Amino acid sequence: MTYIRTTPEKLWSALTTDAEFMKQYWFGVHCQSHWTAGSSWKMVHDDGQISDAGEIVEAEPPRRLVIRWQHQSKPELKAEGESLCTMELEPSGPAVKLSITHTIERDPSKLIAAVSDGWPKIISNLKSLLETGSVVSTNAYPASNQP
Amino acid sequence: MAKRRRDTDLLFKSLADPGRRKLLDLLHAHDGRTLSELCEHLDMTRQGVTQHLDLLEAANLVATVRRGREKLHFLNPVPLQEIYERWIAKFEKPRLKALDDLKRRLEKTNGEIDLCLRDLHPHHAGEAVVSADH
Numbered sequence: 705m706t707y708i709r710t711t712p713e714k715l716w717s718a719l720t721t722d723a724e725f726m727k728q729y730w731f732g733v734h735c736q737s738h739w740t741a742g743s744s745w746k747m748v749h750d751d752g753q754i755s756d757a758g759e760i761v762e763a764e765p766p767r768r769l770v771i772r773w774q775h776q777s778k779p780e781l782k783a784e785g786e787s788l789c790t791m792e793l794e795p796s797g798p799a800v801k802l803s804i805t806h807t808i809e810r811d812p813s814k815l816i817a818a819v820s821d822g823w824p825k826i827i828s829n830l831k832s833l834l835e836t837g838s839v840v841s842t843n844a845y846p847a848s849n850q851p
Numbered sequence: 852m853a854k855r856r857r858d859t860d861l862l863f864k865s866l867a868d869p870g871r872r873k874l875l876d877l878l879h880a881h882d883g884r885t886l887s888e889l890c891e892h893l894d895m896t897r898q899g900v901t902q903h904l905d906l907l908e909a910a911n912l913v914a915t916v917r918r919g920r921e922k923l924h925f926l927n928p929v930p931l932q933e934i935y936e937r938w939i940a941k942f943e944k945p946r947l948k949a950l951d952d953l954k955r956r957l958e959k960t961n962g963e964i965d966l967c968l969r970d971l972h973p974h975h976a977g978e979a980v981v982s983a984d985h
Contacts, residue, residue, distance in 0.1 A: 705911065705914045706911070707911070823929075824928045824929045827929050828932045828936060840937075841936060841940070
């Protein structure tokens with residue numbers, strides 16, 4: 705959850721339709737969908753690989769988006785089945801409160817552990833890009849952090 | 852900008868207390884807990900825990916969700932990521948990490964000394980090994 709000094713419309717577009725903008729803050733990834741309830745959704749990487757796919761459960765621009773989300777590439781994460789990702793945008797003074805809730809019907813979950821590591825980096829980049837015009841980090845896993 | 856500075860002040864203030872850091876650790880270990888569940892692990896009055904949670908929520912480090920009559924507390928790691936990027940990543944060098952690893956392992960047990968030296972100098976493993984009995 706974070707507060708971003710922008711409008712709900714700009715934030716909605718950054719989270720959905722604006723693929724080029726998305727690549728800038730999402731480490732080269734963008735999501736493809738018609739962004740209406742019932743339409744398919746997939747996450748596409750630089751090299752065309754699809755890491756996650758599912759469908760849009762709810763789409764209420766520019767307030768609420770719910771995605772049924774299943775990981776595709778790593779077998780142990782795919783085996784965990786479908787998760788639910790809810791994004792809520794709520795105006796708060798000159799800013800927008802963005803809440804992302806990612807849940808799955810199992811505990812513990814490797815998928816939730818993985819997205820818990822990823823979401824803060826993505827949201828932090830998105831906030832910085834919308835507020836200042838540049839991202840803070842272009843590499844999700846900097847070399848210095850690797851053992 | 853003034854608003855942003857107040858946010859940062861509140862964030863560091865909320866981290867500057869061992870009880871509140873313990874609360875963050877408890878939520879990191881297991882998210883979505885009620886006030887009563889958190890109180891069980893803390894040597895603090897219920898009122899004290901409530902006040903700490905209020906401050907953590909104001910600093911955006913804790914998010915709450917109502918479920919029926921219960922209020923569940925979740926860790927919100929986004930502000931910590933922002934601290935990391937603003938105050939740690941830019942000063943960070945791999946060597947600092949190696950030194951930190953060394954310190955932590957040395958402080959843990961003497962028996963692991965040869966292991967950590969080998970890690971520090973992967974290209975000179977044979978030369979770096981010393982006896983753990985010293």
